[in-house]
Amino acid sequence: MTRPDAKQVKAMTDVAGVPQDSDVSARIANSIGPAFDGFAPVSGTLPMDLEPASFLLVQRAKVLK
């Protein structure tokens, strides 16, 4: 996973229905980029049999026992 650049951000905001100009898109790319970098080691590594609801199973496992 790589962080989106300003051009890609502009395209995404267009598709999202809240279009932004080039300056704002550049600013968004700068702001959100570190989150993409930080999550990169995880992205694309998760097994298929994993649902978001697994969080609740882990959260409540010890309490329910």
Place this chain on the structure above:
Amino acid sequence: MSDEPALMSLVAVAKAIAGKKFSSREVTQSCLDRIAQWQPRVNAFMAIEADAALAAADAADAALAKGELSGPLHGVPLAHKDMYYDAGKVVTCGSKIRRDFVATTTSTALQRLKDAGTVRLGSLQMVEFAYGPTGHNPHYGAVRNPWNVDHITGGSSSGSGSAVAARLTFAALGSDTGGSIRMPAHFCGVTGFKTTVGLISRAGAMPLSQSLDTVGPLAQSVEDCALLVGLMAGADPEDPTTSMLPVPNYMAATTGSLKGLKIGVPTTFYVDDLDSEVARVLDETIATLRGEGAEIVKVDLPDQRQLTAACQIVLATEAAAFHKRWMIERPQDYGAQVLMRLQNGLAIPAVTYLEAMRWRGPALAAYLAAVEGTDAVIAPVAPMPAVTIAESDVGNSLDAEAVIQRITKFTRPINYLGLPSLSIPTGFTKSGLPVGMQLIGRAFDEAGLVRIGAAFQRATDYHQRVPKLA
């Protein structure tokens, strides 16, 4: 007992009213007197409803005279973050967009406190739509720290932190999505309780991120927070995400000792790049906990930077979805920084968002494995004490997100994991600014944190110190 009722703790004043040592009117008037003195200095209140509060206090006194006690907080005046819907009241959410929004329902958390007998003093300031960690607000002005009004309160529960610290209300609801209870508690020197996601209903509370939002109190003491959490926690048909687990007696945990407990200290991340005074206070806090009988052990946590990143992805995406309509129709009515942060969420692909949601279970499992055998982990709430309002007024500048990330560095991982975290006052800087630490527990083990926090507060007096009006 103090001759100024507003200086009492929540638990003490509730007992004093029930025992007719003070009337609700006397207590409410004491709070209103302090509000009149402090509000021009700290801007903690959004609305002050003096006449209505005194009328409600009189009604509480009349009921008590007839032997009717409505609940454990009978006649106790409180004010809360202005994002909890209260039917018939304006709830601004700290925004221009909702300046005239009148709620048609009452939030479950607020209703449960009303059922316990509380009196409404008014509503408290907050960061616009609860989306910011400093306490700035371009529509209603920055809230100021009572310990030094040139410094931030932290956010987004800025008014809650400031008002409790200045003893304008005995307690206040906050909300914590990325640190919004713990940071004002840390910066303002009060106790704040971010509860396990799913413990307290979010029905009727303004949403920011449905996966991360949590309701919790700020108050003088751990005991006060324990009482409030016990009153608010538990299943709610209006919020199906609320846990069905029975609610423990948190007040029973306020008397336990630390003997036999293990408290973990992270070896990395939470101890890196600390301001020297925060580092000193952390060492002193650990020494106090050890002195009270706790065993201190080192814990090697999984990479917390990945949790911070995942939290940002989830928060930004969900916040943008909640606000999309207004981002299209009324972008000019947002403050620059909040609009900037909402726009960030437009640039996250759905697949990335869902990966961040899917990883939450394994990430929590890895964290719990790392802290296995400990009863809690202690860590700073933020790497620094309260910075000045001027130096953190970054608006939507290019480095704004970096500033925000540094302040929220130690709180966001806990939101992503959905764990409870109790922020307690643990010391002061040489210049007199408070420093707090967070006790991070296992899911739904709020009682364990209450036990540790209450024991610490029996051994120290940081939570009892009150700022002086300059």
